[in-house]
Amino acid sequence: MAVRPARPSLYISVDIEADGPIPGPYSMISFGAAVAGRQDGAVYTAADPERQTFYRELRPISDRYVDAALAVSGLDRARLLREGADPAAAMAEFRAWVREVSAGAQPVMCGYPASFDWTFLYWYLIEFGDDSPFGHSGCLDMKTLYAAKARVPLRAAVKGRMPRELRSQRRHTHHALDDAVEQAELMSNLMLWQPEADAL
Template sequence: MAARKVKPSLYVSVDIEADGPIPGPYSMISIGAAVAGVQDADGYTAADPQAHTFYRELRPISDDFVPEALAVSGLDRDRLRTGGTEPGAAMAQLRSWVRSMAARTGAQPVMCGYPASYDWTFLYWYLMRFGGDSPFGHSGCLDMKTLYATKAKVPLRSVAKGTMPRELLSRRRHTHHALDDAIEQAELLSNLMRWDP
C-alpha cells in the first residue's frame, strides 16, 4: 500500500487584543500575525517571525467594553471608532494575507496562540461573522500551552511562561501590542517545536 502524502502545515502565530471577554458583545480591537514556520514530513523549519507579518486595528462593533480589558492594550476606543479598520475589511485582508503565505509555502495554515483558546474564539468568530470563511478551517489551531504540557509531561493547568525553561522563551518582551506579541509567540512556538526535553 502506498504511503499517503502528508501536506505540510504553515504555523501562523496570532495575537488579538479585545475590550472584553467574548466576541459579539465585545470587540476585537487589534490583531497581529506572524509566520512562525512550516512543518512537513521531514520536520519543522522556523521562519524569521519578523519577515512576514500582518497587523490591523479594528473599529469596535458595539458600545460595550470592560475598562480593565481595554486598558491592557493601551488603545483608544474613540480613535478606533473613526480610524480603525472596518471589521469586514480587516478580515478580508487577513484572509488574503494568510492564503498568500500558504500558497507561497505550499502548506495548510494553522493558527497558533498562547493561549489559543482566547485568541481563537475572537479570530474564528470574526472570520465567520465578517465574511463567513476561515483560511484556518474550523479547527486549524494549535495551543502552545498544550504543546508544552504534552512535551514536558506536566499538567496543563500548571503551565505558565514562568514555569518553562528559559531557553524556550523569546527574548522579546510581551507588550500587549498584538503584532509584538504575535512575533514573540512565533519564537516560542519554534523553540517548542524543536525542543526535545
C-alpha cells in the same frame, strides 16, 4: 493502499486584543500575526518571525466594553471608532495574506494560550465573510504543546516555569503584533525542543 502524505503545515502565530471577554457583545480591537515556521513531515523549519507579519486595528462593533480589558492594550476606543479598519475589510485582507504566505501548505493558527485568541479570530472570520483559511479547527495551543512535551499538568504550563531556552527574549508588550512575533519564537522553540527523558 498507500497512505497519502499529509500536506505541510504553516504555523502562524496570532495575538488579539479585545475590549471584553467574548466576541459579538464585545469587540476585537486589534490583532497581529507572524509566520512562525513550517512543518513538512517530521521536519520543522523556523521562520524569521519579523519577515512575514500582518497587523490591523479595528473599529469596535458594539457599544459594550470592559474598562479593564480595554486598558490591557492601551488603545484609545474613541480613536478606533473614528479610524479603526472596517472588520469586513480587515478580515478579507487577512484571509488573502494567510493564503499568500501559506501557499503549498495548510495554515495553522497558533497562540499562547490559543483558546481566547482563536475564539475571537474565528468568530470574526465567519461573521465578516463566512470563510476561515484555517478551517474550523486549524488551531494549535502552545500551552498544551508545552504541557505534553514537558509532561506537566496543563495548569503548570506557564511561561515562568518553562526552561529559559524556550522563552523568547522579546518583551510581552500587549501590542498584538509585538506579542505575535514573541509567540512565534516560542512556537519554533517548542517545536524544535527535545527534552531529555531523564530530566523530566
